[in-house]
Amino acid sequence: MALLEISDLHATVDGKPILVGLDLSIGAGEVHAVMGPNGSGKSTLAYTLAGRDGYEPTAGKATFDGRDLLAMAADERARAGIFLAFQYPVEIPGVTGMNLLKTAVNAVRASRGEAELDAMEFLRFVRAKAATLGIGDDMPKRAVNVGFSGGEKKRFEVLQLATLEPRLAILDETDSGLDVDALRVVADGINALRDGKRSMLVITHYQRLLDYIVPDHVHILAGGRIIRSGGPDLAREVEASGYGPLLAAE
Amino acid sequence: MASRSDISTLPSLPGRKAEYWQHSGVQRLDLAAFRPAAAGPSASVDALPAAHAAPALRVVLVNGRFNAALSALDGLPDGVTVRGLAAAPGAGVVGPVPGTLARADASAFVALGDANLDDGVVVDIADGVRLVPALSLVSLGREIDGPVMFHPRLVVRLGRAASATLVEHHSGSGACLANEVGEIVLGEGASLVHARIQDDDAATGRNISTLWVEAAARARYDGVALHVGAVLARHELHLRLAGKGGEARFVGIALADGTRIADLTAFLTHAVPDCRSRQLFRAVADDEARTVLQGKVRVEAGADGTDAHQLLRALLLSPRAEADARPELEIYADDVACSHGAAVGDLDPDQIFYLAARGIPEAEARRLLVAAFVEQAIDAVPEGAARDAVAAAAHDWLARKAEGGA
Numbered sequence: 001m002a003l004l005e006i007s008d009l010h011a012t013v014d015g016k017p018i019l020v021g022l023d024l025s026i027g028a029g030e031v032h033a034v035m036g037p038n039g040s041g042k043s044t045l046a047y048t049l050a051g052r053d054g055y056e057p058t059a060g061k062a063t064f065d066g067r068d069l070l071a072m073a074a075d076e077r078a079r080a081g082i083f084l085a086f087q088y089p090v091e092i093p094g095v096t097g098m099n100l101l102k103t104a105v106n107a108v109r110a111s112r113g114e115a116e117l118d119a120m121e122f123l124r125f126v127r128a129k130a131a132t133l134g135i136g137d138d139m140p141k142r143a144v145n146v147g148f149s150g151g152e153k154k155r156f157e158v159l160q161l162a163t164l165e166p167r168l169a170i171l172d173e174t175d176s177g178l179d180v181d182a183l184r185v186v187a188d189g190i191n192a193l194r195d196g197k198r199s200m201l202v203i204t205h206y207q208r209l210l211d212y213i214v215p216d217h218v219h220i221l222a223g224g225r226i227i228r229s230g231g232p233d234l235a236r237e238v239e240a241s242g243y244g245p246l247l248a249a250e
Numbered sequence: 251m252a253s254r255s256d257i258s259t260l261p262s263l264p265g266r267k268a269e270y271w272q273h274s275g276v277q278r279l280d281l282a283a284f285r286p287a288a289a290g291p292s293a294s295v296d297a298l299p300a301a302h303a304a305p306a307l308r309v310v311l312v313n314g315r316f317n318a319a320l321s322a323l324d325g326l327p328d329g330v331t332v333r334g335l336a337a338a339p340g341a342g343v344v345g346p347v348p349g350t351l352a353r354a355d356a357s358a359f360v361a362l363g364d365a366n367l368d369d370g371v372v373v374d375i376a377d378g379v380r381l382v383p384a385l386s387l388v389s390l391g392r393e394i395d396g397p398v399m400f401h402p403r404l405v406v407r408l409g410r411a412a413s414a415t416l417v418e419h420h421s422g423s424g425a426c427l428a429n430e431v432g433e434i435v436l437g438e439g440a441s442l443v444h445a446r447i448q449d450d451d452a453a454t455g456r457n458i459s460t461l462w463v464e465a466a467a468r469a470r471y472d473g474v475a476l477h478v479g480a481v482l483a484r485h486e487l488h489l490r491l492a493g494k495g496g497e498a499r500f501v502g503i504a505l506a507d508g509t510r511i512a513d514l515t516a517f518l519t520h521a522v523p524d525c526r527s528r529q530l531f532r533a534v535a536d537d538e539a540r541t542v543l544q545g546k547v548r549v550e551a552g553a554d555g556t557d558a559h560q561l562l563r564a565l566l567l568s569p570r571a572e573a574d575a576r577p578e579l580e581i582y583a584d585d586v587a588c589s590h591g592a593a594v595g596d597l598d599p600d601q602i603f604y605l606a607a608r609g610i611p612e613a614e615a616r617r618l619l620v621a622a623f624v625e626q627a628i629d630a631v632p633e634g635a636a637r638d639a640v641a642a643a644a645h646d647w648l649a650r651k652a653e654g655g656a
Contacts, residue, residue: 050607053599078609090604094622103618104608111609143622160608 001066002027003199004049004168009060011048018044020224021060026168031200033210035235036221037243042203043087045221046172049201050084051077064168078104079111081167085157085174089145097140097156101126101163108164129162133189151182158189168199175209187212207239220246261358261365273542273574275482275511279456284399284427286366287313291392295320298388299419299449301639307332308386314400314428315369320388329376330414332385335403336369351433351462357486359458363401363431370403373416377409377437384415384443384635391450393424404432404461408440408469415443417639420457422450422480432461436469438493443472445636447643450480452510459485467493474501474631476640477512478647484513484542491518491525501630502531503640505647506539506571513542520553520583529560532627534620535571536651546578547588554585562592565623567616621648 004026011019018041026032036042047055049062051074062069064080072080092100106116117125127137135155145153154174161169171190175183190213194200202213210218210232218234219226222243227250228234238246260281264271271277293312295303298320302308309332310320316334323332354361375381389402408414420428428450436442450457457480463471475485489498502514518527533541543562564573577590597619605615624644631637 052603052607073612074603074606075609075611075615078607084607086604086607090598090600092601092604092619092622094625095618099618100605100608103610103614104605107609107611107614164608 001063004062004064004201006062007060009048009062010058011044012056012058013044013054017058018224019048022221022225024219024226026199026201028167028199029196030217031194031202031213031215032217032219033202033204033215033235034219034221034226035204035207035238037247038205040221041224042205042221043172046084046170046203049077049170050074050082075107078166079108083161083164083166083169085161085169085171087173087176089148089153089157091146092144093146095144097142097144097159098123098126100144101140101160104160104164126159126163130159132192133159133162134185135159150177151179151185154178154182154186155189158186162189162193166198168201169193170201170203172203173205174202175204175206183209184212207235210235222247222250261361263358270515270544273540274484274513275540276458276484279427279482281362281399281427284397284425287394287398287400287426289315291394293317293320293390293392297390299421301642302386302388302419306383306386307381308388309371311369311371311387311389311402313390313392313398313426314402316371327379327381329379330381331372331374333372334369335372335405351435351464352431352460356488357460359429360431360460363403363429363460366401367403368401370405373406375408375412375414377412379409379412381412381414384417387416387418389418389420389428389430391420391422391424391426391428391455393426393454397425397427397454399427399429401429401431404430406432406434406442408436408442410437411439412437413441415635416445417635418444418446419639420446420448420450422455422457424451425454426450427456428458430457430459432459434461434463434471436463436465436471438466439468440466441470441472443632443634443636444474445631445640446473446475446485447639448475448477448479448483448485449643450483452479452508453481455480456482458483461485461487463487463489463498465489465491465493465496465498468495469493470497472499472632472636474503474636474640475514476503476505476643477514478505478643480510480512481508482511484515487516489516489518490521491527492521494522494524496522496525498525498527499630500527500529501627502529502543503624503627503644504531504533504541504543505624505644506534506541507536507651509538511540511542513544515542515544517546518548518558520547520549520556520558523553524555525553526557527559530627530630531560531562531575532623533564533573533575534567534624535564535573536567538568538570540572540574542574543592544576544578545590546580547590549579549581549583549586549588551582553583556583556586556588558586558588560590564594565620566594566596567620617648617652624648
């Protein structure tokens with residue numbers, strides 16, 4: 001069975017149906033891109049999988065490693081190995097990045113019955129991860145996302161991803177708000193985490209990101225369901241002709 | 251042992267409609283239930299809060315009485331005197347005598363304190379003297395065969411260009427009503443960092459404090475008041491920037507749970523031009539607790555160039571908790587930069603979800619966010635003994651809450 005198996009998923013936001021029968025299957029180690037125009041349900045897919053309040057699954061199934069994903073609380077899903085990189089990372093004044101990372105890692109360890117990490121050891125671990133992402137030592141000392149530039153916010157998301165080492169990373173419009181240089185840094189960081197075992201769901205409006213993070217599979221999301229699936233060529237088709245012809249073919 | 255209070259000598263407390271007292275809860279205070287505390291009971295060094303147990307500069311009151319045995323004042327530099335009020339001669343002081351600033355007509359509690367004045371502490375720091383390390387003032391309350399009340403007076407006078415840090419720690423056990431009246435006079439260019447930590451008995455303690463501060467030209471008052479204890483607590487600050495170039499900062503932190511009421515009220519007056527004030531209030535109300543934040547800035551006619559800002563924020567952690575926040579500006583000058591703001595709310599669900607998406611359980615996420623909310627106020631306290639003491643007491647409260655379940 002695939003790591004993530006979604007079948008006929010329906011979800012509503014404020015009572016409004018957004019996902020209407022979405023099927024998607026992501027195997028271990030695979031990188032899938034979901035592309036779609038505005039309003040197609042991309043962020044709803046990300047939030048429904050991550051378990052955000054207000055994103056209500058009404059029908060269908062989603063399993064993660066064979067477990068009923070939709071029955072799990074958001075924090076349980078994260079501890080089970082799902083990581084959501086936010087399109088708009090949230091500012092948390094008064095909580096340092098290091099404190100967030102330490103609390104998150106220890107929450108995962110506690111759920112596995114493991115002891116808390118040694119603080120100094122963890123600091124070294126995070127610094128090493130940060131260095132590979134071109135992140136200075138000072139960023140984890142600052143309050144989470146407070147006063148961060150768009151690029152810094154996305155790099156901090158990737159640092160969290162690298163530190164938490166999830167089995168499935170959901171990247172929600174990670175390219176939004178990034179210039180080309182920042183995009184390259186972020187994409188390099190993500191590519192460094194492709195190890196043949198970790199799966200990724202890359203959600204994007206533009207093909208641009210997929211030049212840097214080349215997916216194994218590409219899906220077109222429109223009107224709340226996947227209307228076409230293919231290889232990387234499908235992304236280039238969107239780049240060349242836009243979503244119009246694909247939607248018209250429906 | 252003193253007899254039960256004669257009700258006829260007790261002032262009537264502010265009623266439900268008295269301005270700035272509506273939410274204070276003092277209406278439920280029955281003064282007649284408290285006997286005046288006679289001479290202070292014995293107490294040992296073990297009774298001192300940990301932060302004040304190490305030998306340093308320390309003055310200790312027990313039930314409002316100066317306790318020489320527990321005080322540690324040998325290390326005072328020349329030019330600094332710290333005395334019990336009862337022993338302080340009226341002559342030879344650098345500023346006004348007690349009663350000059352505190353106005354009995356301003357509050358029934360001041361009238362009550364005046365009528366029952368028996369002891370307290372007088373701190374005098376001569377011109378140009380810098381007092382290091384910080385001076386601790388520990389006020390211990392001890393119930394004796396039933397509820398007692400006491401009315402310590404605090405007088406602090408800093409001469410021209412003098413500086414000091416004063417850390418007050420109120421730690422009572424049992425049903426005590428501590429009614430403190432304070433007067434602080436800052437000479438030209440003087441600078442005082444003043445922390446007041448109120449950690450009285452959370453089930454039965456009552457703590458009312460009324461403090462007057464007068465700052466001369468270029469003087470600076472950095473005050474922080476923290477409530478973590480007492481079932482009923484109020485700290486009322488009256489601060490007057492009376493000389494050009496004066497600066498006042500006040501950080502008020504009210505942490506309340508159970509059925510406690512914690513009130514922080516500050517009246518700042520800009521009486522002359524070119525003074526600066528900053529007020530930051532933060533409150534956390536859990537269970538059925540109530541917090542009251544009131545901050546008023548008055549800019550008198552002619553006080554041009556005034557720069558005054560205040561921000562009040564309260565966090566409600568339970569549907570039955572209550573938070574009142576009242577910012578107020580009263581401006582009679584033209585050329586001023588003043589602002590105020592107030593916000594009362596729950597924790598941000600977006601932040602909780604962000605933390606959940608990193609695997610952090612909701613209860614833990616909430617604890618983290620409440621601690622962060624409090625931490626931001628602590629960060630506004632000047633570094634050193636004042637911040638350390640406030641942080642330790644606030645962290646203790648947060649840890650107790652964490653242990654008690656979210």
